[in-house]
Amino acid sequence: MSRAVQEPVVPKGGVLAAAALVLFSLAAVTTVRLTGIGEVHMTLPSAVQSRDLQFADGDNGTVLVYDASDHRLVDTLAPGSNGFIRVVLRGLARERRLGDIGSQPPFKLTRYAGGQITLTDTSTGKQIDLGAFGSTNTEAFARLMNLRGGAT
Numbered sequence: 001m002s003r004a005v006q007e008p009v010v011p012k013g014g015v016l017a018a019a020a021l022v023l024f025s026l027a028a029v030t031t032v033r034l035t036g037i038g039e040v041h042m043t044l045p046s047a048v049q050s051r052d053l054q055f056a057d058g059d060n061g062t063v064l065v066y067d068a069s070d071h072r073l074v075d076t077l078a079p080g081s082n083g084f085i086r087v088v089l090r091g092l093a094r095e096r097r098l099g100d101i102g103s104q105p106p107f108k109l110t111r112y113a114g115g116q117i118t119l120t121d122t123s124t125g126k127q128i129d130l131g132a133f134g135s136t137n138t139e140a141f142a143r144l145m146n147l148r149g150g151a152t
């Protein structure tokens with residue numbers, strides 16, 4: 001007994017509709033990229049406070065926080081504490097290593113009129129909206145904004 005093998009049949013209309021959808025999508029994206037029409041631009045409100053900070057590894061796992069303007073020690077983050085700050089800095093430091101950038105350029109911590117706080121790597125331009133990680137994590141960086149000196 002022989003069985004006839006039947007090829008699956010794809011409707012011609014479905015193939016044409018899929019091709020038309022792909023072509024329309026490519027045309028729409030190309031139009032937006034070339035003309036800027038329909039593009040969304042997010043602008044931050046005006047900055048009300050900013051501070052340039054430098055971070056360095058200390059003894060036994062501490063992280064030393066310096067004010068970049070006068071290289072005064074602002075805070076010492078004890079080992080095992082401030083996990084969110086450590087994770088963010090580790091990610092930014094990785095990008096600096098990949099770009100062969102040292103640890104000298106400061107990070108800019110900025111508070112905006114609406115209360116939003118960002119951390120910007122001044123060497124790479126990478127900006128992190130700290131509010132996206134919740135108020136507790138944002139506060140970890142926000143407290144560095146007003147510290148005046150002396151290790152804790």
